[in-house]
Amino acid sequence: MWPPLRHPNWLCRLLVRPSVSSSSRRHRMSFSLRSKEVQITQGNRKKSPIYQTINGEIVLKDVKTFRLFEIYNHTVCWKFGVDERKMRNNEHLERCICNQGWHGLDCGQPEVVWRAIMASKQNISLKRRREARRIIHTFCLSEYNSAIAEVIVEELYNVVDLFVICDFNNAEDNFRHKLSKGLLQRQQKKILYVNVATKSRKPSRIVAKYVWDRVKAVVQNLRDDDIYVTTEPEQILNSRALMFLKMYDGWPQPIGFRLRWSVYGFFWQHPLKTTIMLGAYTIGLMRNAYQSNSVVLRQQLDGDASERDILGLVIGDLNHYGGWYCYLCQAPANIIIGLHSKIQSKEIRIEKTVDVPFVEDLIGSGLWLDGKSNLLRVSKSRDSYFAPDTILNNTWKYDWLVENFYAKLDYY
16 A cells, blocks of 8 residues: 655645735836846846745736637637648638647647546536636745756746745755746746745644735735646646636636656656646635635545545546656655655655665665555656656756666666
8 A cells, every 4th residue: 555645835735815915115017028027237247036025016917818829711729729731721611620639629628638528527618718817826845845846837837827936945045045046047037936934833724824815915916717726846737738727718626637646757657657636726716615715625635635526627637647746856865855854744654764875776776665666667758748848858957857867777
């Protein structure tokens, strides 16, 4: 039996009703004013950090959906899902011809969403929106599990409108320090940094209320139909699925995501193959259906997050994933810190001494934390869902996530 996984960072996924707060010392910032987002100093100095903090104000940009659709012979088609060549070469077509992996009358449903709708057996009536929803994506970091944060932001940057990164680390080299040194420089305009180190020993509900109150106070034009996405720091959602949620009305909520479960890197997969997590819901749902307190939602999921009756729709199946969960995808030293934390909190139990040789042996041999159960080997060349596009397009940068540097020579 696999040991249950409990993550200390899930507490930032609890949302409660925000209180009204204001600040007299804030600067106003809009994502649409690109000419003023980056200040360049004289000479060869680096660009000034442009990430946001809880002392500022953010105005999310509105996007008209017609910009993302094309019209062929009076037929509206999703720009990224339609076969443009066939549509332009046949002036008599009165329906959208979809590229492989896209479905729906307007080719706006990616494969993973289309399959989820079919599997749900619900009478779902989708309607294209005039104005896209905005997505606020929140996840929390600790000193030992921030490595995947860069992947999350890069992979979802064109879909997410604001990343709320909550940092439990108050050390000199914490995530804010990394941002100030230029990490994610091109993406910082969509990052709201919230340090929650002083709240780390508070009850989870208090921490969650603090985070949500800060978001509500900083984001000036949040709407009830905007989407709040919450993940763990090692979970990367399917960007096409998130874009679909932005473009259409009519999908049931809350949304769950079936994630491909990788371990140590994308080269190993857990024998259970996938895990389901609650990931997305509208601000309106949280306020109205759950009395603005997602602790209720969290309690429903504490028993078994795979129960479909508590989720409106589960995006992803055993062959088409709603994202990736790269568990313990960190350097061995950071894995050790994380495991010691979980052992102390009694989340997991490991009989052997947890040190560098032990962790390197687990990674190299493809063994689960018990040191006995074998993980599944994954082929990058044969698996279309091996890893997010950001990883595959930058293997030189993320080589440690795609190559097993600790592999036994006689194993492969």
